[in-house]
Amino acid sequence: MTQGAGSNYTNLASEPPDHGIGRSRGGLTSKIHHLVDGHGRPLVVLVSAGQAGDGPVLEHLLAHLKVERCGPGRPRTRPDRLRGDKAYSSRATRQRLRRRGIVAVIPEPSDQIGHRKRRGTHGGRPPAFDAEDYKGRNVVERGFSVTKQWRGLATRYDKLAIVYRGAAVLRAITLWLPHLSDTP
Template sequence: MHLAVDGRGRPHVDPAHPRPSWRQSPAPGPARRVRINQPGPGRPRKRPEVLIADKGYAHDSTRRALRQRGIRHVIPERSDQVARRAAKGSHGGRPPAFDKVIYKKRNVVERCFNRLKHWRDLATRYAKRASLYRSSLLLIAAIIWLP
């Protein structure tokens, strides 16, 4: 499951269905669907300040798509990518920028997943249909957003 979370650990889930997991998209699913409401009139922002992702999103195409959209990202490099770049020598290029201080804030996402796992039907995937699973996720996300 792809999940976008704000700085306070609240999930941002939209009613659109995500792409199938076997199809690698150029930008991570949550990065394409993020909408940040601001106080006052106007459209919501579609560009987060920073996208913090784990090594599962460490593809060159993903980094390129995020750069094209102007989204600053903090994604660690996988060990095979480091080895491939080192094997190329001076033609391997520079490693992508990585800020350890910002990456430590990724625990907010993990804490949100732990909050979602409090509901047994969501954690064990009792609902076999994707539409039922998605609707229970939307309901649980709405409950988490309540004070």
């Protein structure tokens, strides 16, 4: 009779997908992705593994977006514009946003500019970019800053991604509450 465990769950090569933890250069990490309104209040909150790219998560964020209208009608699912950093600057992302009628305010990374210029006339025109509108993207970064003021979110004490996302959603609710009450 032998003793020992068939699997040492603490030393797995990779975490299970329901943990939302991935290995990156800094160790085991995770990311919070969110869409915010013009005042930095989160509308959609998702959690992914740390090594996961930002671009593929954008489609899931937009799929979860539902904003109530002031009057009658179904909720809005399409923002007027999307301000994103260079991680979202792929041709596929821009095409998806264009198909949905969303204005993309995303700068083009220097490597994409170089690839386009090397191709010459076959490289096409550069994508439209409104530098003045892009200055409003700091609202997104300030939203992350306010969200991460909760120590549990900044250091991620939770093992399961659903619990961590629940904490992020709870933080989003606490950010919305002062703006939804009718008392000053």
